[in-house]
Amino acid sequence: MLDTTANHNQDSLRELIRLITFSQGEFSLILAVGNYGVLRTQIIEQLQEQCSIPIRELVLEQSVKTLYTTIVEELGPEQPEALMVSGIDSVSCIEEVLTATNQIREEFRNFRFPLVLWVTDKLLQMLIRSVPDFHSWSSCVEFVISSGQLIQFIEQTTDQVFAKMVASRETEFLQSCTLNLNKDSGSYVELQSARQDLEKRGVALAPELEASLEFVLGRVADNCQEESRQHYERSLALWKQTDNLERRGHVLFCLGLWWAGYALWHQAEKEQGCQKAKVYFQESVEVLEQANRPELAAKFINFWGEALQHQSNWEELEKVANKALALHQTYSDPFRMAQAYGFLAEVALAKSAWTKAQEYSKQALFLQSTASAKIVNPSPEEEVFLDWNKSFAKGWYLFSLGRALLGAMRSQKHVG
Known part of the structure; x- marks a missing residue:
């Protein structure tokens, strides 16, 4: 699979370089399709190394309202030999940006250079559906990511979440935005896509990695919702099949937090919620002590005390x-x-x-x-x-x- 992916991407890279080269001095729209930031970074580095034409790069801010005006303001009177734009998939008002782009599409012919626009599969479908006229001008080059890279991406992302939880104070690790994994973030979208892509390929995650992913998805979900608890419970069941007591302790702690919140918002079931929170907090501390991580037990033990105080x-x-x-x-x-x-x-x-x-x-x-x-x-x-x-x-x-x-x-x- 790795060789097939590498060969496909090398062919796509050669095609992208050919399109840029043949479009010198005139406008052309090239859609580079890649669903993952790590893949885009890799391809952009290879492109800059292998393409003899200098390519200017522009990363869009989430707040941009129009594509054309943003490019004009960035370039001024300059007409680069080629321009590569990324970040459009993270723009907050993407529908409005695409609509505005289609309405003034003729203005793009003022550019005398090829425009490479990085898009995801999801955004490509949106272009086809919402701005078919603008899309009809484009050539499309697709890049794919290997299963090994997807697994590595999930590992790195989940490891970062656990590391941040260990390093942060109480008021920090309760916030998903601190982890850069709120539901609007690119990291969260890519994490979900990685899981779906692996499932489509019939690739199963190892129990530890599946447990880590379920935990992170629980952290991202609204902690007041059943979805969050269900992710944590699936994670805990998987961790119990492994020897990783430290991460099991973190999941137990988050389940305690979930039930503490439940007790707060459901006064009729407060007693049940407090008891479940107390049990999970206690288990978290005890498991972390078994893992020989007393410094983490120290971090969580006061939550156990709070549950007992409420009781x-x-x-x-x-x-x-x-x-x-x-x-x-x-x-x-x-x-x-x-x-x-x-x-x-x-x-x-x-x-x-x-x-x-x-x-x-x-x-x-x-x-x-x-x-x-x-x-x-x-x-x-x-x-x-x-x-x-x-x-x-x-x-x-x-x-x-x-x-x-x-x-x-x-x-x-x-x-x-």
Whole structure:
């Protein structure tokens, strides 16, 4: 398959060079069809190396409204020997851009050079359907990607998602946009296409890669929807067939997040949702400890504590909070340590241990404020985290301290 693909692409490349060469000094439209960024990059590099004619490149922004005007503004009075345009498949208002292109298609004859326009199969069909007049001017050259390259693309994309989750703070790894995999992103579209292309070729993914892909698709889907949970559950079932405990731990954590959100949005089933969230968070921490990744267990353990707090399970929360404290001290994370003290303050409040509740709340506030002050010139990601920590965590610690002070005051009045 690899040799066949390589031979096909080499023939297509020669045809593309021939079309560019024979169109010197006049306008011609050449559609280069390739569904994947990695393939386009590879072909463009080969084209620039093998074609004797200099080819100017233009990458369209997502916000462009017209193709012709954008090219004119980019070139000015210049008439290059050839122009290659990519990125049109990522344009936000693609229907409007194509309609405008068809309406002023005669203006393109002002260009005295061949225009190579990179399109996907999907966009090619849109051109045929929506702007048949403009499409009728074109010559079409197709490039294909091998099954091995598709598998490698899925591996690299899923590996990047897991790596970003490991490297990010809590408020970051909950956002699909941080992973560049929201449903409008090119990476997501290519990931779906890669899976479909492999299925059409009868190529099955290895269980680990299938599990990774299901996990990533779950991350991209709306975490409030059943689709997301179903992807996670399929991923978990596949991970259980492998020895990769670390990634299994990540999937368990995301299932916990899903059920925590479910409990929040479905108050009638809150108890069930909280219990499922608690079980998944607990399993996530335990599996990561089995994987000898205690630093990741430290990252997720506070979510287990939150689920127990929502359940008012004070006895178990006390154990988990103390376990979390030990982990956060080992891996030196004052923000997470502050949250663990916040849990202990909640336990003390439930026991009417007002003095202890005050001590734990004050310790949480001290750690939170001291750690925040040490972050000078925060990055945009750090600013998001600090804002979240200040508005949610600090407010919680202050509220706990207020409850402890009020409880102590009432207790003293009662004794008096």
